[in-house]
Amino acid sequence: MVIKILGGGCKNCKVLYENTQKALEELGVEATIEKVEDFKEIMKYGVMKTPALVVDEKVKISGRVAKPEEIKKVIQ
Numbered sequence: 001m002v003i004k005i006l007g008g009g010c011k012n013c014k015v016l017y018e019n020t021q022k023a024l025e026e027l028g029v030e031a032t033i034e035k036v037e038d039f040k041e042i043m044k045y046g047v048m049k050t051p052a053l054v055v056d057e058k059v060k061i062s063g064r065v066a067k068p069e070e071i072k073k074v075i076q
Helices: 011-027 039-044 068-075
Strands: 002-006 032-036 052-055 058-062
Touching (some): 011 032, 011 068, 052 068
8 A cells, every 4th residue: 555645845744754653553554655745746636735645546635634543534
């Protein structure tokens, strides 16, 4: 599983990254987490508001910081 955090490196992007790490740890799931900060790459996903969470190339959450519980539901 490949998870991408889309965003320009803002505080919310960092919090989403940390929440994603926590969700993966709690689930005991192994995944690669990548930060995507290049806006040309972000636009390829059709995301207009960051941060965004992409799981296996599908945008799951966009424009807000999801809590670990919500991220766990998206990953499962």
